[in-house]
Amino acid sequence: MTPSPRTSTLLAAATALALGLSSLAHAQQAPTVATPAATATALPEGVLRRDLARGVYEARYSQAANALFVASSEAAPDTKGGVIYRLDPLTLETRGQTHTDLRNFAIATDAKGETLYVTNSVERGLTAIDAVSGEVKGRLRFEDKASDGTYYGPRQVILDEASGTLYVGGVGAPGLIWVVDAATLTLRATIGDAGKWVTGLLLDPAAGRLYAANGDGEVLVIDTTTHAIQHRWTPGDGKEYLLLNLAHDPATHRLFVTDHSKGATVLVFDTRTGKVERSLPVGDSMGIALHPARKALYVTHRDQGTVSELDADSYAVRRTWTLPPNPNSLEIAPDGKALYVTVKAPFNKDYTASALESVVRIPLE
Structure with missing residues (x-):
């Protein structure tokens, strides 16, 4: 079933807020948008920036395909569906595209990077795509509704x-986390009472833990065997x-853990005690990635x-690095020699992107 215009708008707004993406407060009328660039622009220090599409969100490196895959919602007027872009990881040139109906x-x-698992937030879907052939392998549509009667948006x-398990965070109030069989894309369980909007997820396989951040300022500690919420950590x-x-x-x-609200910081929790040991005064923070070999922490602001x-x-x-207007998500190459950044633009009033959005490659050698 296709969401109603009202449902789609509410989901778009909730997803934008939970993702911490392009500012709604600065939403504007749609301007003329340039044509996507075929090649990247060289910036100082070997940095490459490619204006790719409207609606760029996350990027992931696939070793099997030797490619950087970029998810796009194609957030342009009168456009249905999205695209998964296959980019050359060195030059950011397009090597292929998978056009999706969602x-x-x-x-x-x-x-190995053989399968891509993609969330379709506005249309409440989860899609599996073969990274080599680009073929859609399967899909799950979520039917849960939040307390206001709207469908949850998978983030x-x-x-x-x-364990062959996918965890998918649901944007809505109260938040939830879907537990999905990765091979069949069937729903195994649902973790409820997860706070307002489930935003970030992170696995600690050695400890058997799933960490989930939410809009209530909590970090949930979830047992990956029982799927029970064991702890709710807060900054305190x-x-x-x-x-x-x-x-x-x-x-x-x-x-x-990043915060993009009044805290405007990166919180450092001790996972043995659940206590905050430091609050880093770096300002508004969204994407975050740790590079252990370089003893480096990367943060988008x-x-x-x-x-x-x-x-x-x-x-x-x-x-x-200055990468206006809105640096978003981060991906470190498997060999640790490059950092990829997606860069968003502000939304128009109809939640389309006001400009082309970019992918950036930063060399770390």
């Missing part, structure tokens, strides 16, 4: 390869937080229009 948002892959998806300072994305350093028992590299031990800022 709009695409988040991506997860298996360890982030993460794969527990050992009485401030308002909308927690978004997570990164984990198991060697030092640190969980990094939407409002600042920048990406920062922090020393993962001292938290000192090593480098800052």
Whole structure:
């Protein structure tokens, strides 16, 4: 069943807020949009930036396909469906496209990068795509409704390869997490009472834990065997937080969580105690990725229009890249030699993208 215009609009708004993406407060009338660039623009220090499409969300590297896959909702007027772009990981040139009947948002892959698992947030779907052939292998449509009667929008998806399980966060109130069989795309279980909007997800396979961030300022600790919520960690300072994305350093028992609300920080939780040991004064924070070999923490700052590299031990800022208008998600290449960034543009009033959105490659050698 196709969502009504009202449902689609509400889902788009809720998804935008939960993702911490292009500002609704600065929504504008639709301007003239340039034609996508065929090649990337060279920036200082070997950085490449490619204006790709309207509606760019997450990027994932597939070793099996030797490609960077980018999910796009094709957020343009009178456009139905989305595209999965296959980019050359060195040049960002397009090597292929998979046109999908639903709009695409988040991506997860298996360890070899053979299968892409893509969320279709507005149309409440989860789609499996063969990374090599581009063929759609299967789909699941979620039927759960939030307390206001609207359908939940699937946001982030993460794969527990050992158990063949996909976890998908649902945007709505109260939030939920779907537990899905990765081979058959059938629903195994639903984890409810997950707070307002489930935003970020992160697995700790060694501890048998799933961490989930939410709009109530909580980090949920979930047992991956029983799917029971074991703990609800909060910053504990009485401030308002909308927690978004997570990164984990198991060697030092640190969980990094971004906030893009009044807190405007990166919180550092001790996973042994659930207590916040540091709040990093880096400003509004959204995407986050840890590079253990470089002892580096990468953070996107939407409002600042920048990406920062922090020393993962001292938290000192090593480098800052200016990538306006709204840096969004991060992906580190498997060999650790490149960082990929998606860059959003503000929404128009109808939730289409006001400009072409970009993919950036930052060399880390």
